[in-house]
Amino acid sequence: MKPFLGRSKKSPVRPVKRVRITQPSPTEKPTFPRLYSALRDHYGQQDWWPGDSPFEVMVGAILTQNTAWSNVEKALANLVAADVLSLTHMLRLPEPDLAALIRPAGYFNLKARRLQNLCRWLHNCGGVMALSSWETGRLRDALLGVNGVGMETADDILLYALDRDVFVVDSYTRRFFARIGIIDGGDAYDSLRATVERELGGGARVFAQFHALIIAHGKALCRKKPLCDTCPLRSICAFVRASA
Ligand code: SF4
Known part of the structure; x- marks a missing residue:
């Protein structure tokens, strides 16, 4: 696996840092x-994209569906505090308990089910590291086969958790x-x-x-x-x- 991109724990929406402004020519076409x-x-x-591990980024990709990142941060903080932000621990966690922990992210029952679908799939694949040998197209197709993972979520995972060219x-x-x-x-x-x-x-x-x-x-x-x-x-x- 290539080096993981996301390391910062800060919000993904960073304060705007204004630097040199290059004004395009009026005749220029957008490319x-x-x-x-x-x-x-x-x-x-x-x-x-904050996250200390590819697995945390994957969890964030599910939690961020239809909600602001500030809510995701609260849910992730609950998972960290409960010491369940790992594949092994999340797999063992009863779905209602997981739902209670991720409540701040909204749609918590649905997202708990989706997280456990993703965890089961990851476990069956042999864990996150085992995915490094998968070709990107095959990996994307497999992710899209996980109930609750749509195209945007799959591509968030591919790009930000697995450093794929997507x-x-x-x-x-x-x-x-x-x-x-x-x-x-x-x-x-x-x-x-x-x-x-x-x-x-x-x-x-x-x-x-x-x-x-x-x-x-x-x-x-x-x-x-x-x-x-x-x-x-x-x-x-x-x-x-x-x-x-
Ligand atoms: S609509 Fe066009 S000009 Fe206006 S903020 Fe968006 S990109 Fe800029």
């Missing part, structure tokens, strides 16, 4: 490398890409993921940074109600042109 470069210049390096598509990426005009908004998940991976390149570290930068941008400027006046991408943004 994924150009968007990555502009966001990186604006927000700087992102430390992304880009994660989520609501922030779709909103940003659609507004900037690089997609039309109706792209299928796998098609969009494959397009970013092919056109951006750079592998897991670049994909993780790009995803983190898009979320930072979605929190800071490209919000539900976007703050376009101070956006470094406004000169090439289709949303701005359409709003003029």
